[in-house]
Amino acid sequence: GENVEQHPSTLSVQEGDSAVIKCTYSDSASNYFPWYKQELGKGPQLIIDIRSNVGEKKDQRIAVTLNKTAKHFSLHITETQPEDSAVYFCAASQGDGTASKLTFGTGTRLQVTL
């Protein structure tokens, strides 16, 4: 089955700096790569996703890049703010055509310091 590795496990940046989280996946058939943000005591929330036919996608301060050849994808957050502090999960889909079963990475705890 699919295996998703995520690095780093913790990341501390100063407010205004950029943060980058990287993930690799093993199944070359995976074609959907979402990122989730989880705040303390809450469920994960989808913040951005990318499909295999696109190399990069941006949404305001957040961007995701995908390298299918190398089987890795990354989350970039620019101009970080204290409210960006959370745990971030990457995931990859090995959908069977009727359900998008996601395999998640182990998470990155991002702390934005003042």
Added chain:
Amino acid sequence: NAGVTQTPKFQVLKTGQSMTLQCAQDMNHNSMYWYRQDPGMGLRLIYYSASEGTTDKGEVPNGYNVSRLNKREFSLRLESAAPSQTSVYFCASSANRGHYGYTFGSGTRLTVV
């Protein structure tokens, strides 16, 4: 819209007790999922239901059963709870058919003593 609603939010069980975690979504999604979240291990798929009337095992199904009661509701049952099942359980749903993003519930924190 409420999205995905899970009950209860917290539960303490004794080893060997049984319980059912409830999940309901009001987004008319076809697929529903149960994940468990443990420190350092991310979210692992327990069971999923691609559509009403179907259920399938995920990565860690042992010790659990599920029921897709109707399109809205998907329950997870622990028949004989074990300390290894102490975890936070998340239910999620997705529309599929080209819309793969999950909507998660707020979770159930289960402790088995």
